Amino acid sequence: MIFFQKLLQYKNLIHGVLERKDGPVNPFSVPKTEENILKALEKIGYKNFSEENLIFAEQVHGNKVYFCPPKIGGYIKLGVDGLISETTGQILVIKTADCLPILIYDPKRKRIGAIHAGKKGLIKGIIENAIATFETDPASLIIGIGPHIRSCCYDLKEDAEELKNNPQIRRYISKRNQKIYLDLTKIAIDKLLKLGVKKENIEDCKICTFCEAQRFYSCRKRLENPEIYKKEGVRMPCFGSFIGLIL
Ligand SMILES: [Zn+2]
Numbered sequence: 001m002i003f004f005q006k007l008l009q010y011k012n013l014i015h016g017v018l019e020r021k022d023g024p025v026n027p028f029s030v031p032k033t034e035e036n037i038l039k040a041l042e043k044i045g046y047k048n049f050s051e052e053n054l055i056f057a058e059q060v061h062g063n064k065v066y067f068c069p070p071k072i073g074g075y076i077k078l079g080v081d082g083l084i085s086e087t088t089g090q091i092l093v094i095k096t097a098d099c100l101p102i103l104i105y106d107p108k109r110k111r112i113g114a115i116h117a118g119k120k121g122l123i124k125g126i127i128e129n130a131i132a133t134f135e136t137d138p139a140s141l142i143i144g145i146g147p148h149i150r151s152c153c154y155d156l157k158e159d160a161e162e163l164k165n166n167p168q169i170r171r172y173i174s175k176r177n178q179k180i181y182l183d184l185t186k187i188a189i190d191k192l193l194k195l196g197v198k199k200e201n202i203e204d205c206k207i208c209t210f211c212e213a214q215r216f217y218s219c220r221k222r223l224e225n226p227e228i229y230k231k232e233g234v235r236m237p238c239f240g241s242f243i244g245l246i247l
Contacts, residue, residue, distance in 0.1 A: 001040055004144030006203045007105055012247035013112065014091075015103055016040055017146045017205070018240045019215055024232050025095045025240030027056045027076050037093055037240055046246070053091050053244070057083050059116045063124040065133045068092070082115040082130045088245045095238035097217040098154075098209050100188055101146035103243045104130065108140040112243045117188060123168065127191045138196035145204045146241050149220060151183035153210035 001016045008015075018025060022043075023036030030036075034051040041049050055073035057066065057080045065082035073090050077083065083092040084104075092114035094101045099118035105111075115130050131138055151174065156163055160180045163169045172183045185204060192202055213221035213228060216239050222228055229237050 001043065002146075002205060002207075004103065004203045004205070006142050006201065007103065007144050007243070010105060010107060010142075012110070012245060013105055013243065014041070014044060014046060014246055015144070015243040016044060016241070017101065020217060020239065022239075024217065024229075024234055024237035025093070026234070026236055026238045027095070029235040030232075030237060031234070033240075037091070037242060040240070040242070041091070049089075049091065053089055054093055055083055055085070055090055056093050056095070057081055057114075057116060059095065061118055061120040061124075063121060063126045063129050065113075065115070065126070065129045067133055081117070081121050081126050082113060082133070084111060084113040084130070084133050085245065086111045088247065091242050091244035093240050093242045095240055096146070096148065096209075097219040097222070097236070097238040098149040100148040100184060101241035102127075102130075102188070103144040103146070103241060104134070105142045105243070106134050106136045106140055107142065109134070109136050110245065111136070112245055114241060114243050117184075119182065119184060122184065122187050122191070123166070127188060128195065131192070131195045131197070138192075139198050139201075141197050141201060143192060143197060143202045145185070145188065145202065147205055147207035147209045147212065147216045147239070148184060149210045149218065150185055150208040151181050152208055153220070154182050154184060155179040156182055
């Protein structure tokens, strides 16, 4: 598991990003998804949680963010790519395998968020919607950006031409060896800064899932090499990122 130093300083908060060795996560295709999250919670000293505490998002590459009502979880919220909560005991979980998992904490209002942001979600405004849903001064937000496919490896395929002409995206594109690469990390960080998040409050783990496909999960790598995650024996394995309020 990996952690964000900036989030670790808050004692009312637990969070983590699972690695491949912590087991795959996908509430739609991995039978042990809940178990693997609960085991990760145990590893950091929290044994009293059950499946009823966990809330997943369906993740449809859209821009909808759900503010979880103050009852405990045990469900998958359909149609959304972001979850926000202010309820103690709710553990928000996002699954990814190349897209950006983003964990957010507002120490001012004591609210947490977990966001799935890929290329489509970023363009559609998932980050803008998530920050707005916090209803806070963005300068107070603490942000952790987990492992995702980075500009070293993310070459665009069929939509390269279209994105080259998208004024929002154009400046995040670079050419190397006849390929066109996109910098999702910079798109996300620039959006956060533009919204008023402080640079010093953003922690980027700097890990590329494609470079470290054995340590995490990479959807791109799996498409290239369908055998890579064979031992898991599940469809579409992802790694989980979670955040929860405990006090
Ligand atoms: Zn890479």
